[in-house]
Amino acid sequence: MRLRIENLHKGFDGEKIIDGLSYSLEGNFFLTILGSSGSGKTTLLRIISGILKPERGTVDVHSERLGFVFQDDRLVPWLTAAQNISIVAPESNPVEFLSFVGLKGQGDKYPSQLSGGMRRRLNIARALAFNPDLILMDEPFGSLDIVIKDSLIDDIQKIWIDRKISVIMVTHDPSEAARLSTDIMLVRDKFSKIESIHLGNPVERSPDEKDKIARDLLSRMKESSSFVQ
Amino acid sequence: MLSSSKRKYLAPILSVGFLVLIWFVASRLVSSSLLLPSPGETANELARIVSSARGWSNIAETCLKAFIGLFLALGFALVAGFLMGLLDALYDLLRPVVVILQSIPIVSWLALAIFWWGVGFTSPVNIVFLTLFPIFTINIAEGVRNVDKKLVEMARIYKLPRDIVLRKIYLSSAFPFIVSSMRVGIGIMWKSVAVAEFMVGTSGIGRAISDAKYSINIERVFAYTLILIILGILTEKLLDLIVRRGSRYAFKN
Numbered sequence: 001m002r003l004r005i006e007n008l009h010k011g012f013d014g015e016k017i018i019d020g021l022s023y024s025l026e027g028n029f030f031l032t033i034l035g036s037s038g039s040g041k042t043t044l045l046r047i048i049s050g051i052l053k054p055e056r057g058t059v060d061v062h063s064e065r066l067g068f069v070f071q072d073d074r075l076v077p078w079l080t081a082a083q084n085i086s087i088v089a090p091e092s093n094p095v096e097f098l099s100f101v102g103l104k105g106q107g108d109k110y111p112s113q114l115s116g117g118m119r120r121r122l123n124i125a126r127a128l129a130f131n132p133d134l135i136l137m138d139e140p141f142g143s144l145d146i147v148i149k150d151s152l153i154d155d156i157q158k159i160w161i162d163r164k165i166s167v168i169m170v171t172h173d174p175s176e177a178a179r180l181s182t183d184i185m186l187v188r189d190k191f192s193k194i195e196s197i198h199l200g201n202p203v204e205r206s207p208d209e210k211d212k213i214a215r216d217l218l219s220r221m222k223e224s225s226s227f228v229q
Numbered sequence: 230m231l232s233s234s235k236r237k238y239l240a241p242i243l244s245v246g247f248l249v250l251i252w253f254v255a256s257r258l259v260s261s262s263l264l265l266p267s268p269g270e271t272a273n274e275l276a277r278i279v280s281s282a283r284g285w286s287n288i289a290e291t292c293l294k295a296f297i298g299l300f301l302a303l304g305f306a307l308v309a310g311f312l313m314g315l316l317d318a319l320y321d322l323l324r325p326v327v328v329i330l331q332s333i334p335i336v337s338w339l340a341l342a343i344f345w346w347g348v349g350f351t352s353p354v355n356i357v358f359l360t361l362f363p364i365f366t367i368n369i370a371e372g373v374r375n376v377d378k379k380l381v382e383m384a385r386i387y388k389l390p391r392d393i394v395l396r397k398i399y400l401s402s403a404f405p406f407i408v409s410s411m412r413v414g415i416g417i418m419w420k421s422v423a424v425a426e427f428m429v430g431t432s433g434i435g436r437a438i439s440d441a442k443y444s445i446n447i448e449r450v451f452a453y454t455l456i457l458i459i460l461g462i463l464t465e466k467l468l469d470l471i472v473r474r475g476s477r478y479a480f481k482n
Contacts, residue, residue, distance in 0.1 A: 049386055066386065074383040078401050087397060088387040130387060 001062060001134055001166035002026045003048070008057035008191070010043060017043050021057070021191035025183055030160055030167045030202065032177040035187030036221060041170040042071070044191070045136050048168060061134065067127030067165075069137040073119045075111040081122050082107035089129040097125040101155065117148035124152075128159065137169040141176055153179055161203065174217035178210045186220060195220065266448040274448035275455060284437075288456060291433040294350065295422040298357025299414070305358075306365030311395075313366065314373020314403070324370070331363035335421055339428045346429075353425035353433070360421045361414045365407075372406030373399050408472050415468060419461045 008021040017040040025031055033041050046052040048059055049068060075084050081103060082094040098107050101121040103114075111119055120140065127135050140156065141149045157180055160167055171177060177184050180202055186195035199205070199213065249268050256267035266274075278284035309327075313320045338359055342352040376399050384394045426435025434453050441449035 051382055051386055068383070068386045070379075070383065072379065074379050076380060076397065076401075079397070087393065088389065 001028065002060070003029075003031070003168070004058075004060040005048075006058050006060075008044075008047070008059065009055045010040075010047060010052070011055060016190050018047075018054075019190040019192040021194065023185060023194065023196065027182075028164055028166055030180055030182045031169070031185060032181040032183070033168065033170045033185045033187060034172070034174065034177045034217060034221070036172055039187045040190065041172075041187060042138055045138055045168065045170050049136055063132070063134040065130060065132045065134075067130045067132030067135040069120075069123050069127050069135060069140045071138040071140075071142060073111070073123045075119060075122060075126075077111055080108050080110055081114065084111070084122060085126050085129045088126055089131065092129040092131070094125075094129065097129040098122075100128065101125040117144055117152070120144060120148075120152065124156070124159075128163070132165060134166045134168070137167060139171055140169065141171070141173070156180065157202065174221065175210070175214040177217060178213035179205075184217070186217070263445065263447055266451050270448045271451040271455065274446075274452040278449070278452055278456070287432065287434050287437045287453075288460075291422055291426065291435065292460070294353045294426070294433060295357055295418050298354045298422065299361060299418050301354070302358045302361035302365055302414075303411075306362055306369055309362075310366045310369025310403075311373055311399070313370035314376075314399070320370060320374070324367070327363045327366050327370075330359070331367065333359075335360060335424060339425060342425070342429050348429050349431050352429040353422050353435070356425040356429075357418055357422050360417055364414055364417070365410050368406045368410035369403055372403030375406065376402040408468070411468055412465065415464050416461060419457050419464075423457055 002025070004024040006022050008018050009016075010018040021044070033044060035041050043052065047054050048061060049066060076087065079087060081098060085092060085094040085097055094107055095104075098104060101124055103118060103121055103125065106114065106118065111122070114122065124140070137156075141152060144152065153176065156167075159165065160180070167180075169176075169180065178199075181199055182201060184195075184197040184199065186197065188194065197217075205213075252265075253268050256262075256265045256270075259265045262270055278287075309323070313323055313327075335356065338356050342356060346352045346355055380398055380402075381394070384398055389397075422433070423435040423438070426433040427439045428435075430436040430439075434457060438450050438453050441447070441453065
């Protein structure tokens with residue numbers, strides 16, 4: 001997988017969101033785009049997905065099939081869990097992916113009958129069933145119960161290891177980034193000054209190292225934030 | 230206390246029974262079958278109508294015209310409504326036209342129908358079409374526009390085929406709007422087909438009411454009116470049934 005972003009610019013209503021971002025990465029990566037709320041992370045993710053056009057600059061992603069884990073789940077309310085999977089992946093076996101994310105036996109339920117954590121799992125199962133070579137995740141653990149969040153982080157790491165899928169994840173939480181990432185893009189000043197951090201394979205990282213990385217990331221985020229004195 | 234399911238059945242029976250009772254008392258007080266026939270006289274006339282071939286052919290003719298008009302309106306409105314719902318420019322352009330169409334009173338259509346389509350079968354069908362088409366179109370367009378844009382974006386990211394997006398996202402999302410406009414439309418349909426037959430028809434219930442009026446047969450006016458009311462109730466029940474079956478079919482694979 002290769003990601004190359006060159007001199008990217010994007011704004012809304014005259015306000016600059018992304019001001020000249022350049023970045024490139026190769027291999028089987030787990031890239032975390034880390035930054036505080038409102039820093040334009042989601043906008044960047046939407047540009048990478050191709051749904052949003054940049055004003056200037058290029059994004060080059062060598063992805064044939066792209067899965068997306070939406071922050072707000074975006075499940076079709078009148079389709080069952082199984083149908084929500086088969087609508088994007090008609091050839092897949094929904095049961096396989098439902099049991100993979102721990103939703104075995106829930107295939108006939110509608111999204112409104114599932115809990116928040118279950119909906120997020122379904123959202124992830126849908127992205128996996130699409131058989132992607134790259135998954136984009138927009139705050140996949142946001143608004144989740146702490147216990148559910150913890151097990152889901154492990155699940156996502158397992159997916160990343162087992163399926164050899166590259167991942168680009170957006171988050172504002174340094175501890176999520178420390179646990180999962182091979183690479184981190186720390187966002188500051190509308191992407192004009194990003195900090196690229198290469199961490200290597202997260203599987204070999206000890207809990208102590210993860211804590212240390214998380215604390216370090218947090219202090220760097222504080223430095224770059226104009227809101228914190 | 231009655232259980233709620235029993236009350237559901239009992240309440241309409243009681244209220245209709247009460248209405249018939251008032252009607253009965255009023256007809257006794259008026260005591261003129263010319264001004265207000267009694268429920269009994271009306272029931273006798275109703276029995277005469279449903280035991281005659283002429284009566285059934287009138288009912289069938291009216292149903293045929295009403296449903297042809299309804300399905301034509303629904304078919305054209307689905308196309309027009311979807312196009313308007315999907316294309317903002319078309320919506321801005323056509324919405325005023327549809328609103329104007331909707332505001333034209335039925336009497337104006339009736340006046341024009343005599344010249345445009347003459348007296349007979351076509352005029353009532355066209356009038357049903359003209360009254361229902363704008364109602365359906367506006368509602369379907371609103372339903373399509375009401376679609377969750379985030380779901381559409383999801384569909385784009387996962388590159389869903391256009392026909393799947395139209396059926397599983399847009400149509401399903403517009404479905405409640407279509408059903409509620411059909412519910413409104415069905416009531417209007419029976420009224421407009423009857424009034425069209427009354428004015429510019431050669432057959433059907435509306436024409437039969439017109440004939441009964443000329444021969445001063447008020448029982449028959451009442452009896453045919455009752456038939457129209459029953460038809461209205463039956464079609465609404467039918468719609469409920471179709472909606473329940475249809476949604477099961479449309480929303481599952």
